[in-house]
Amino acid sequence: MDPTEVLRVLWRQRWYVAPAVLVALVAAAYVFQLAPRSYQSTGTYALVNPNVPSSQELEADPDLAALNGDNPYLRSADTNLVTDALMARLGTESTLRHLEAAGVGTEFAVGPGVGGNGFVVDVTGVGPTPAESIATTAAVGTVLEDELRELQTVHGADDRFLFTPLVLAEPESATEQFSSRLRATIVVLLGGGVLVFGAASLGRYRETSRSGRPRPDRSDRSDRPETGPVPGPATASQAPHVDVLRHGTGSLLGTGAATARRTRGPVGR
Structure with a gap:
């Protein structure tokens, strides 16, 4: 159609x-x-390298040599490993339980910062109001700090050998998501x-x-001219006229034959 x-x-x-x-x-x-709306706010965190004591400092201060420096992420050749591990931990069920316990929303996103810098993490919280969105982002930031410390102290490393989070942009405002x-x-x-x-x-x-049937549509009519009725056999009303003509013709033929016989007369002897 x-x-x-x-x-x-x-x-x-x-x-x-x-x-x-x-x-x-x-x-x-x-x-x-009038439907419920959605707002999101973003906070940005940077992971600062630990201030690892140099060999000269260790020689000058014996107490530094006694510190536990067994941070597994300091031994990795991949400098982004600690950031990747942190984002993976934030995506687990334990983070959702922390947010529920804090009484905030559980809808959030974590990703690398602008430019894909391996030591910058963006945390985005989503909520039905700007205040709830900001609260969710701040709660995720708190979980980020706790998870970052727990990741590095798996072998009891001292604070001197840990990456520390630094807030670059706090979630001060939220924007509505029209999408x-x-x-x-x-x-x-x-x-x-x-x-x-x-x-x-x-x-x-x-x-x-x-x-009882669909209304005819004028647009469906063809342009063919209409034809008149097709002549059919004679009806009963027309039959008497036909019979009269038939009998009349027979009478005329009979009268003509009799007249011809009288006109010729008897045949001569």
């Missing part, structure tokens, strides 16, 4: 289609304006489109049930 035919059907069933269109528009406006409301509005409009075509189908069904 071409688009013009679809529009023609919708217009013909406009008394059924118009309420469906109105319902769809009201629902879409409600979702976009969530827009997606919900699109879904409602798609459902409204289904409702509109369903209303048009209902109108066509009721139209067919009332008339």
Whole structure:
């Protein structure tokens, strides 16, 4: 069915289609304006290298030599290993339990900072209000500090040999995410489109049930000229005239033959 035919059907069933269109528009406006909103805020943290004592400091201060420097991430050739391990720990169930215990939201995201710097981590918290979003981001930042320390002290390393977090940008404000409301509005409009075509189908069904057959569409008529009625056999009303003609002809033939015999007369002897 071409688009013009679809529009023609919708217009013909406009008394059924118009309420469906109105319902769809009201629902879409409600979702976009009054539905729950989503806000997000971001905090940025940098991982600062530990101040490992040099060999001269160890010789000058025997107490430094007694410190436990067994931090496994200091022995790794990959400088981004501690950051990758930290982001992996933040994505576990233990982080969700910490957030639930703190009474904040559990929707957040952790990723590398701007430019993909291995020692910069972005924490983004999501919430239905700006305040709840900021609270979630701050709570995740607290968990980040605890997890970072726990990762490095697995062998009892001293604080002098640990990477420490440094706050580069605090989550001071939250921005609304229009994409969530827009997606919900699109879904409602798609459902409204289904409702509109369903209303048009209902109108066509009721139209067919009332008339016994579909209303003829002028656009479907062909341009062929109309032909007159095809002549058929003679009807009963026309039969007496035919019989009269048949009998009349026979009478005339008989009269003509008798006249001819009288005219010729008897044959001569």
